Amino acid sequence: MLPLVILIAALALGGYFLARGRALASAQGDSRNLHSLPSYYGYNAVMSVAVPALLVLSIWLLVQPMLVQSSVVEMIPAGAVPEGSSVNLLMSDVRRLADGLDAAVSAGVISAEDAADLSAADDLRAWLAEQGVAIGGDISPEVLGAAQAFRDMTARGNFWRNIIVDLIALAGLLIVLRETNAEFRARNRVESGIKALLILAASLAILTTVGIVLSMLFETINFFNLHPWTDFFFGSSWAPNFRGDSDLSILPLLWGTLYISFIALLVAVPIGLFAAIYLSEYAGPKVRATAKPLLEILAGIPTIVYGLFALLTVGPFLVQVFGRGDEGLLGVEWMSGATSVLTAGLVMGIMLIPFVSSLSDDIINAVPQSLRDGSFGLGATHSETIRQVVIPAALPGIVGAVLLAASRAIGETMIVVLGAGAIARISGNPLEAMTTITTRIVSQLTGDSDFASPETLVAFALGLTLFVLTLGLNVLALYIVRKYREQYE
Amino acid sequence: AAARDQVQVAGSSTVLPYASIVAEAFGENFDFPTPVVESGGSSAGLKRFCEGVGENTIDIANASRQIKDAEVAVCAENGVTDIIEVRVGYDGIVFASDIDGNTFEFTPTDWYKALSAKVVVDGEVTTNPYTTWDQVNPAFPAQPIQAFIPGTKHGTREVFEEKVILAGCEETGDLEAFAEAAGGDEKAAEKECISLRTDGKSVDIDGDYTETLARIESNQDGIGVFGLAFYENNTDKLQVATMGGVEPTTESIASGDYPVSRPLFFYVKKAHIGVIPGLKEYAEFFVADEVAGPDGPLAEYGLVSDPELAETQSVVADETVLGNGS
Amino acid sequence: MKDNRYSESDVTTQPVKIAARSVQVYYGDSHAIRDVDIDINDKTVTAFIGPSGCGKSTFLRCINRMNDTIDAARVTGDIRIDGEDIYDKRVDPVQLRAKVGMVFQKPNPFPKSIYDNVAYGPRIHGLARNKSDLDEIVEQALRRGAIWNEVKDRLHSPGTGLSGGQQQRLCIARAVATEPEVLLMDEPCSALDPIATAQVEELIDELRQNYSVVIVTHSMQQAARVSQKTAFFHLGNLVEYGDTDDIFTRPKDPRTESYITGRIG
Amino acid sequence: MKDNRYSESDVTTQPVKIAARSVQVYYGDSHAIRDVDIDINDKTVTAFIGPSGCGKSTFLRCINRMNDTIDAARVTGDIRIDGEDIYDKRVDPVQLRAKVGMVFQKPNPFPKSIYDNVAYGPRIHGLARNKSDLDEIVEQALRRGAIWNEVKDRLHSPGTGLSGGQQQRLCIARAVATEPEVLLMDEPCSALDPIATAQVEELIDELRQNYSVVIVTHSMQQAARVSQKTAFFHLGNLVEYGDTDDIFTRPKDPRTESYITGRIG
Amino acid sequence: MSDIPNPAAPITDPRGASLLVQDGRTKRRNAAEGRFKLYGIVAITIGLLMLLTLLFTIVSRGTGAFQQTFVTLSVPLLEDKLDKNGNRDLEEIKKVSTFGYAPLLKAAFETKVEDTGIETELKSKAMADILSKDAAAQLRDHVLANPELIGSVVEFEFLTNSRVDGYLKGRVTRESIANDKNISAEQLDLVDALVADGSLAKRFNLDFITGADASDARPEAAGMGVAMIGSFAMMLVVLVLALPIGVAASIYLEEFAPKNWITDIIEVNISNLAAVPSIVFGILGLAVFINYMHLPNSAPLVGGLVLTLMTLPTIIISTRASLKSVPPSIRDAALGVGASKMQSVFHHVLPLAAPGILTGTIIGLAQALGETAPLLLIGMVGFIASNPPESIAEGLMSPNSAMPAQIYEWAKRADPAFYERAWGGIIILLVFLISMNAIAVLLRRRFERRW
Numbered sequence A: 001m002l003p004l005v006i007l008i009a010a011l012a013l014g015g016y017f018l019a020r021g022r023a024l025a026s027a028q029g030d031s032r033n034l035h036s037l038p039s040y041y042g043y044n045a046v047m048s049v050a051v052p053a054l055l056v057l058s059i060w061l062l063v064q065p066m067l068v069q070s071s072v073v074e075m076i077p078a079g080a081v082p083e084g085s086s087v088n089l090l091m092s093d094v095r096r097l098a099d100g101l102d103a104a105v106s107a108g109v110i111s112a113e114d115a116a117d118l119s120a121a122d123d124l125r126a127w128l129a130e131q132g133v134a135i136g137g138d139i140s141p142e143v144l145g146a147a148q149a150f151r152d153m154t155a156r157g158n159f160w161r162n163i164i165v166d167l168i169a170l171a172g173l174l175i176v177l178r179e180t181n182a183e184f185r186a187r188n189r190v191e192s193g194i195k196a197l198l199i200l201a202a203s204l205a206i207l208t209t210v211g212i213v214l215s216m217l218f219e220t221i222n223f224f225n226l227h228p229w230t231d232f233f234f235g236s237s238w239a240p241n242f243r244g245d246s247d248l249s250i251l252p253l254l255w256g257t258l259y260i261s262f263i264a265l266l267v268a269v270p271i272g273l274f275a276a277i278y279l280s281e282y283a284g285p286k287v288r289a290t291a292k293p294l295l296e297i298l299a300g301i302p303t304i305v306y307g308l309f310a311l312l313t314v315g316p317f318l319v320q321v322f323g324r325g326d327e328g329l330l331g332v333e334w335m336s337g338a339t340s341v342l343t344a345g346l347v348m349g350i351m352l353i354p355f356v357s358s359l360s361d362d363i364i365n366a367v368p369q370s371l372r373d374g375s376f377g378l379g380a381t382h383s384e385t386i387r388q389v390v391i392p393a394a395l396p397g398i399v400g401a402v403l404l405a406a407s408r409a410i411g412e413t414m415i416v417v418l419g420a421g422a423i424a425r426i427s428g429n430p431l432e433a434m435t436t437i438t439t440r441i442v443s444q445l446t447g448d449s450d451f452a453s454p455e456t457l458v459a460f461a462l463g464l465t466l467f468v469l470t471l472g473l474n475v476l477a478l479y480i481v482r483k484y485r486e487q488y489e
Numbered sequence B: 001a002a003a004r005d006q007v008q009v010a011g012s013s014t015v016l017p018y019a020s021i022v023a024e025a026f027g028e029n030f031d032f033p034t035p036v037v038e039s040g041g042s043s044a045g046l047k048r049f050c051e052g053v054g055e056n057t058i059d060i061a062n063a064s065r066q067i068k069d070a071e072v073a074v075c076a077e078n079g080v081t082d083i084i085e086v087r088v089g090y091d092g093i094v095f096a097s098d099i100d101g102n103t104f105e106f107t108p109t110d111w112y113k114a115l116s117a118k119v120v121v122d123g124e125v126t127t128n129p130y131t132t133w134d135q136v137n138p139a140f141p142a143q144p145i146q147a148f149i150p151g152t153k154h155g156t157r158e159v160f161e162e163k164v165i166l167a168g169c170e171e172t173g174d175l176e177a178f179a180e181a182a183g184g185d186e187k188a189a190e191k192e193c194i195s196l197r198t199d200g201k202s203v204d205i206d207g208d209y210t211e212t213l214a215r216i217e218s219n220q221d222g223i224g225v226f227g228l229a230f231y232e233n234n235t236d237k238l239q240v241a242t243m244g245g246v247e248p249t250t251e252s253i254a255s256g257d258y259p260v261s262r263p264l265f266f267y268v269k270k271a272h273i274g275v276i277p278g279l280k281e282y283a284e285f286f287v288a289d290e291v292a293g294p295d296g297p298l299a300e301y302g303l304v305s306d307p308e309l310a311e312t313q314s315v316v317a318d319e320t321v322l323g324n325g326s
Numbered sequence C, D: 001m002k003d004n005r006y007s008e009s010d011v012t013t014q015p016v017k018i019a020a021r022s023v024q025v026y027y028g029d030s031h032a033i034r035d036v037d038i039d040i041n042d043k044t045v046t047a048f049i050g051p052s053g054c055g056k057s058t059f060l061r062c063i064n065r066m067n068d069t070i071d072a073a074r075v076t077g078d079i080r081i082d083g084e085d086i087y088d089k090r091v092d093p094v095q096l097r098a099k100v101g102m103v104f105q106k107p108n109p110f111p112k113s114i115y116d117n118v119a120y121g122p123r124i125h126g127l128a129r130n131k132s133d134l135d136e137i138v139e140q141a142l143r144r145g146a147i148w149n150e151v152k153d154r155l156h157s158p159g160t161g162l163s164g165g166q167q168q169r170l171c172i173a174r175a176v177a178t179e180p181e182v183l184l185m186d187e188p189c190s191a192l193d194p195i196a197t198a199q200v201e202e203l204i205d206e207l208r209q210n211y212s213v214v215i216v217t218h219s220m221q222q223a224a225r226v227s228q229k230t231a232f233f234h235l236g237n238l239v240e241y242g243d244t245d246d247i248f249t250r251p252k253d254p255r256t257e258s259y260i261t262g263r264i265g
Numbered sequence E: 001m002s003d004i005p006n007p008a009a010p011i012t013d014p015r016g017a018s019l020l021v022q023d024g025r026t027k028r029r030n031a032a033e034g035r036f037k038l039y040g041i042v043a044i045t046i047g048l049l050m051l052l053t054l055l056f057t058i059v060s061r062g063t064g065a066f067q068q069t070f071v072t073l074s075v076p077l078l079e080d081k082l083d084k085n086g087n088r089d090l091e092e093i094k095k096v097s098t099f100g101y102a103p104l105l106k107a108a109f110e111t112k113v114e115d116t117g118i119e120t121e122l123k124s125k126a127m128a129d130i131l132s133k134d135a136a137a138q139l140r141d142h143v144l145a146n147p148e149l150i151g152s153v154v155e156f157e158f159l160t161n162s163r164v165d166g167y168l169k170g171r172v173t174r175e176s177i178a179n180d181k182n183i184s185a186e187q188l189d190l191v192d193a194l195v196a197d198g199s200l201a202k203r204f205n206l207d208f209i210t211g212a213d214a215s216d217a218r219p220e221a222a223g224m225g226v227a228m229i230g231s232f233a234m235m236l237v238v239l240v241l242a243l244p245i246g247v248a249a250s251i252y253l254e255e256f257a258p259k260n261w262i263t264d265i266i267e268v269n270i271s272n273l274a275a276v277p278s279i280v281f282g283i284l285g286l287a288v289f290i291n292y293m294h295l296p297n298s299a300p301l302v303g304g305l306v307l308t309l310m311t312l313p314t315i316i317i318s319t320r321a322s323l324k325s326v327p328p329s330i331r332d333a334a335l336g337v338g339a340s341k342m343q344s345v346f347h348h349v350l351p352l353a354a355p356g357i358l359t360g361t362i363i364g365l366a367q368a369l370g371e372t373a374p375l376l377l378i379g380m381v382g383f384i385a386s387n388p389p390e391s392i393a394e395g396l397m398s399p400n401s402a403m404p405a406q407i408y409e410w411a412k413r414a415d416p417a418f419y420e421r422a423w424g425g426i427i428i429l430l431v432f433l434i435s436m437n438a439i440a441v442l443l444r445r446r447f448e449r450r451w
């Protein structure tokens, strides 16, 4: 396969120069008479040679093994499949054996003809083990025969594959050379190609979404078959239980999610925004060049570290402040444990700082200087300029950064597990422990209880509901951003 | 896809340490590659186990509980019919508190009274009024009740509910009182016993024992539930409490004196034996005397070895599958 | 070419408002303003003329310390307004710029509504007691910027959606709205048609009654029409400075003469 | 006011290059160009005049479809260049813009070096065979833009660090470098001193030998000097269009007359 | 936040006032200015302080992992234990499992005690217990590699077990082992004697950086190396896929997409994907890549693909934000000289947006590098002690873990020695991250400009 790819690459490369040369020749060697830059004719050739050929190749690569497999499977008599096993498993032995023979042939231990003539009588398993190929069980004649047929068919398939793909590449080359002339709109062709790629990239988001929804939808339906949806959406308590009959309501979890995210944003947005403003507007180049990447490290520290930090450092500190009674700093007794909404929110906020600061900094930096000049010229102070001219101009981008941070806050798990406690409840007191949807997804999915029980399946329902919910929030955000967007210049 | 060479195991994080000790020794002593042992929980492991037969599915699922009928059914639906169940030993469950704190000698009654949502006081069912341990049992110090118990997703929780809370409920006679109140419904009464208080005195830990330990470190009044092996590796930070007067050790658990323990299992896909190199060898090695026996590395690490190990060995050797009378 | 429509009675008798001594400006290594000395009078319109790139904008930006915002720019020398050194440490550039307003060469409306563009200055300087006050100020400024009629129906649409000349007048209105004592205008009429130009020139003359106005222009006619004093810059030097009449009719320096008669650029 | 320095021998005999019929432009709801019909000749300089905000830039931007980039803008009607409808689906706006160059009202150099600013067009159109060819083209363009002398020593410093007038000339040089057949210039001399203006006007006259040039200007004198045809716009309407001589000396429409004599703006 | 001066405040007319003295209003505004700037400084200081605290925590807890305690012993390779028949047949020697090597270690200790005259009450088994469980494996490997050595006495450097190591590092004290059945005071006496003798010492342990994971019974032998390769392979996949796809998608959406409901749907979708909990991407990866496409379990390729999907929204959102901030006049200028839309984007807009794109990439990659949850479902978390891969393809396809997963695993294990290794692993992860960032930061600086 590798030689084939190299050949296509060579054809493409050759096509580049041929098409380019041909275009130039048709323009009497003067690139100015061409519709497009000469290199575009080259790229067009590369595209026409490589894209169809690689497309066919990849389809072939997907289809051939299936075809070979199914025809080999047909060769295996039903009686050859040991009881309790499946043809599928037998096939993996076949493949392993075929691979082993390939390895032996390419190592020169055995000639290709001999490999095709081997009989099961020889102690193949031991012999293969010597060649470094491990086979699970003893080799039956059926398996050996199938392996040989497998090799044979694969070899034939590969042969035709090479020929056909080469022909397609060649045809692409010829066609492209024929249409190459001075008037040919090579640039438009290449750009359409690129645009197709861009569209493909953008649609990946849709595919991912479809994938996510599909991978959760069926289990969610299963869940609702086992558990009343009214309890899930409108119940008030979350209390999973082994013996079934659990209370599984999303509301307390949702409350915790929103509350913790809110506190995290309350920390991250002002700090991040002010840091961004300071970095892009006040700080000297040296400070900026050091402080910004340093802050970015905050985004890269594994969240489990933040979790431990919350549990072991921030939590006890908060207890010291709010919960030690007369021994404490405030002399109040509001907080009983180290884990609370505030603990998790504060620490998560720290993690989110760079999400807001770095991106906003880049965006603020991109606001044209002439706008600042205009404001300074009116006698505005630097901070007035920033607040009233620069930030509004950068607002669409900043909103994007904040949304990103909010998204991260909603999706974060580890910090909440360790920092927020695991008690599902609806309460306004930030010093109490609560929990979030994501942590419940993880724990319901990784636990001990029966995977077909509502206690496990609820994870999928939670995931899907969160998905739909954030979708709603995003639609709302899009609407708001649209409404307040200001375009400058 | 190229043929897979190594055994793939997934499942319980409780079994993981033992499985990894075995996998490591297996890799060292055999010519097969070291098996890959994933964690992710019994449930997740069994789910993947039951996804079907074939190279892209796992060969073994570790579990800290027995496979459920519903799961066997799903397995069968997907073509995973022959499952070999292997019990590797027992996991002791201990109660431990901060090394510098008070010492406790518990009985199930104490735990029941401390954690149940409702208790019977003076013949009346009331919301649990106790806030310190001395209210539960005058022998205890006046330490605030703060328990870190496994979350409801852990098999350990089930054992804890069965063997501690429910036992305590029975001992105190509250079970009867509840049954009476529920009009003789035993089930409802049991449920009443094991529904725990939600006022923050009892905190569910969904993570691992390290999390429980960290919480005790950040709250000295806390008493947590741990695995025996975990406790034995952290004796410098934790002191263990007795239960019913028995101190938890591998011996007292193996002999059945210490009441709170649970069996650990792994499940092998019979169809993969003979196909995946080293699968059977791994399973046999796991339950071999020199590994899982009372002097083997597993016991040394904290596994309570199975007194009926020989039987288990023959199950593996004969590839006896579930449901075939064994 | 002489076409000074307005009285120029008391130009020379006006006190000095801005006094610059041996001002030098560098952009990195390049020396953009060389040793400029100039006295700019109060209640006078002073025109800066000279070929493109000679340093008019640069010098203008020295007067309200706008050059502070360009990293590469370095200013030395001494500039005094009302006798106070504006590069003194104690001087707050913000207060200075409130006193010395500026209209930039390239119109730079804020990405806000037309109303907010004009109201911005009065707001930050607290010139309006209440909303209707502010409305009044905005309308007045837009009228003086000769753009009121065109925008009065779309005060709340964005200032960036205006035509080039409209943007320029908007920027003039914005500068005027803060009532500065000195107004620096960098080619305020470059994108304006003759009528609008005349209106702006009228504004300038009106401003002169109370303030000092410095205007950069490429139009000799305009300089002659609106200014009482003219300074001619060439290659970063202030070549000649004097009464507009004198500069245009009896230039002393041969370079000035060449420029005015259209021989150097 | 008549001061047409250059020959205008064969203006009317030139073939039509651009033909517009009932062109309408809307920005959202506002109707910026109303029903304009015009034929613009080849090898001719056509001047668009009119008060600020009347739609000159808007109409100019229709000719090379730059309005496509403004979301709010909507163009209807029919514009043909060399008889081909440029709003036809098959027309590639890119090819159109390569043919119809543009100098914008507000100078907008790329934040790149001066050299790269000018070399960009020739590069993407493949006008240079090699580096020295390109150097040659860049120098030629900068010379034609009357800015070569000022920048020849700093070709590799950023184009955004130039003075206003220099930026404007840089943009002219950039547009000229691609050798368009039609050149649209939106107030190309607004920030230029008389000498530079004269040089640009000379360039325009030179371009006229081969190309069609459309220039927006507020200077009646300039229109009279450089153009052979003049179009007068008012409130989005094309009020009058004809030989420059006629427009300036014998305007038919009273509005044109008012504007030229400085009564409406 | 708005402190637009209160319009009701008395109007001060600054006319004629001196510039050298600030009037009241200016003073107030300057105070506001000072406060504003202070907020910025405070914000940065908070951020940096937090970073410092975290780094300090990490470093102070993790540096110990880079050192390990070793003991030097002369081991008699007894023929009667290793090769009973004396025919040096490798197959027969292999039959002796690691358990069979224990007597050699005991013997080695006996000789040691005799030779150096250390006095101890300990049985030889208890003495050998201060060694790592890894010692037997090390010994066996060496014998299998050099069967000719059987019968001679060879000097080895063995790891000690984690308690002894902790004792030398101060983590384990004589008080703390009171209830510990894994080590006794007598054993510590022996350790002290060996330290005095110079045969037991702490030194830098390269294996921590290069080695593979070890089981729970021998924390001292666990290393980060293989997981590091796993992470590297995944980052390679993420970088190769997520950056180009992300940038391409953003360009399409921001520059080319017609403004219609389809585009809106895509746009909302992308922001929504950013909020999807990472474990859900694991569910997706399991369903699509493993169950549907039959890619192998535990393979970094699958991990990389899942993380790519997870990182894409971050890159797309930041890229779009920076594309949006490039002023339209630049696009106009390019289009005006006849550049195509595509050219104007690739030649002008994209370079100007590059700093923001790089920032998004840095943050996205950092996030991907530290992510554990999705790996849980595709089999990359657990005990995966494979050998280092031999080729890139193998590195992508053969089972492996990843650094955060390894750290997560270690953090859960019972022996406190793993805790130290978890923090040590975080140090390595951060070094990895910082070097990755450094490249991006350098690139970003090249693209930055203000106009």
Ligand SMILES: Nc1ncnc2c1ncn2[C@@H]1O[C@H](COP(=O)(O)OP(=O)(O)OP(=O)(O)O)[C@@H](O)[C@H]1O
Residues within 6 Å of the ligand: C160, C161, C162, C163, C164, C165, C166, C191, D027, D032, D051, D052, D053, D054, D055, D056, D057, D058, D059, D070, D072, D105
């Ligand atoms: N992007 C836009 N959005 C909305 N309205 C616009 C936009 N651009 C221009 N206009 C309006 O369209 C009308 C015509 O504008 P245009 O820019 O064509 O004027 P102009 O003749 O070029 O004026 P000037 O000489 O001042 O440049 C004006 O009223 C202007 O406010």
Ligand SMILES: Nc1ncnc2c1ncn2[C@@H]1O[C@H](COP(=O)(O)OP(=O)(O)OP(=O)(O)O)[C@@H](O)[C@H]1O
Residues within 6 Å of the ligand: C027, C032, C051, C052, C053, C054, C055, C056, C057, C058, C059, C070, C072, C105, D160, D161, D162, D163, D164, D165, D166, D191
């Ligand atoms: N930001 C800058 N960085 C470097 N050089 C600059 C900068 N701004 C201006 N210059 C240079 O300084 C000199 C003076 O520029 P200035 O803008 O003062 O000219 P000007 O007289 O205003 O010209 P114009 O009439 O064209 O606007 C010019 O050579 C210009 O290129």
Ligand SMILES: [Mg+2]
Residues within 6 Å of the ligand: C056, C057, C058, C105, C186, D163, D164, D165
């Ligand atoms: Mg200037």
Ligand SMILES: [Mg+2]
Residues within 6 Å of the ligand: C163, C164, C165, D056, D057, D058, D105, D186
């Ligand atoms: Mg215009």
Ligand SMILES: O=P([O-])([O-])[O-]
Residues within 6 Å of the ligand: A446, A447, A448, B011, B012, B013, B014, B015, B040, B041, B042, B043, B063, B064, B153, B154, B155
């Ligand atoms: O991981 P567990 O299933 O043993 O809790």
